[in-house]
Amino acid sequence: MNAIDIRGLCKKYPTFALQDVSFSVPQGAVMGFIGRNGAGKSTTLKSMLGLVHPDAGEVEILGRSFSAEEKSIKENIGVVLGGIDFYPKKKIAVLTDVTRRFYTNWDQEKYRHYLHLFGINEEKRVDQLSSGMQVKYMIALALSHNAALLILDEPTSGLDPVSRDELTELLGRIAADGRRSVLFSTHITSDLEKCASHIAFIKDGQIQYTGTMDGFRAHYAYLRQGDAPMTLEDIIVAVERRPLDENAIV
Numbered sequence: 667m668n669a670i671d672i673r674g675l676c677k678k679y680p681t682f683a684l685q686d687v688s689f690s691v692p693q694g695a696v697m698g699f700i701g702r703n704g705a706g707k708s709t710t711l712k713s714m715l716g717l718v719h720p721d722a723g724e725v726e727i728l729g730r731s732f733s734a735e736e737k738s739i740k741e742n743i744g745v746v747l748g749g750i751d752f753y754p755k756k757k758i759a760v761l762t763d764v765t766r767r768f769y770t771n772w773d774q775e776k777y778r779h780y781l782h783l784f785g786i787n788e789e790k791r792v793d794q795l796s797s798g799m800q801v802k803y804m805i806a807l808a809l810s811h812n813a814a815l816l817i818l819d820e821p822t823s824g825l826d827p828v829s830r831d832e833l834t835e836l837l838g839r840i841a842a843d844g845r846r847s848v849l850f851s852t853h854i855t856s857d858l859e860k861c862a863s864h865i866a867f868i869k870d871g872q873i874q875y876t877g878t879m880d881g882f883r884a885h886y887a888y889l890r891q892g893d894a895p896m897t898l899e900d901i902i903v904a905v906e907r908r909p910l911d912e913n914a915i916v
């Protein structure tokens with residue numbers, strides 16, 4: 667069983683279209699979702715989670731149709747799409763108390779463990795946490811109800827290098843049991859080199875590649891110049907970079 671199967675997802679905005687997006691996240695995989703600003707990563711994640719209404723497409727999560735079983739599926743997944751933009755004046759402890767009621771499999775011991783690991787003080791109010799700490803708190807919540815799948819939109823972008831290293835190690839370890847899976851979008855390709863087994867690469871609303879990390883490197887091996895191996899960043903830049911217009915005002 668795959669953790670995620672997306673087939674033919676389409677979403678049209680006035681100036682952008684997600685076109686026939688299809689990919690799968692195998693169970694036990696950490697899949698990095700990459701693409702330039704505006705390529706359609708967030709739109710894909712939001713469409714698959716029903717946060718925006720897709721024009722077409724099928725989404726199966728943990729082997730079940732998301733549209734038919736949204737409520738029960740949401741109990742088994744952890745989703746972090748940005749920081750907390752609600753209840754800025756609420757204490758973290760209060761927010762957790764409300765959140766945990768939504769999950770029958772809430773694990774308070776795990777929650778305490780992650781709070782400690784991430785150095786989060788429950789007595790602080792939401793607006794007293796930095797944006798990086800907010801993301802860590804959201805991740806702690808997602809990990810505390812034994813989610814079988816984590817879906818994270820740019821989780822490492824506001825984090826310092828040490829926290830990013832901790833988080834990528836954690837994501838790798840989560841998936842290493844072979845039962846849990848992670849899909850996360852990012853621009854920090856070095857984070858993916860540390861923990862991702864799979865890649866989905868989107869450009870202008872269309873999937874360019876989806877499969878294993880090794881397959882991704884092999885797919886773009888023709889771009890290599892010289893003997894040095896290419897990093898993910900080298901590959902993305904080689905695929906996407908356009909030369910600056912000579913007449914550009916600089």
Ligand SMILES: Nc1ncnc2c1ncn2[C@@H]1O[C@H](COP(=O)(O)OP(=O)(O)OP(=O)(O)O)[C@@H](O)[C@H]1O
Pocket residue numbers: 679680681682701702703704705706707708709710
């Ligand atoms: N609600 C909306 N209405 C109209 N256009 C939208 C809406 N949301 C997103 N878009 C457009 O869809 C395109 C894709 O945006 P999206 O946020 O999915 O990109 P992204 O790959 O996540 O980018 P980034 O890496 O910058 O976060 C952009 O051109 C954006 O302007």
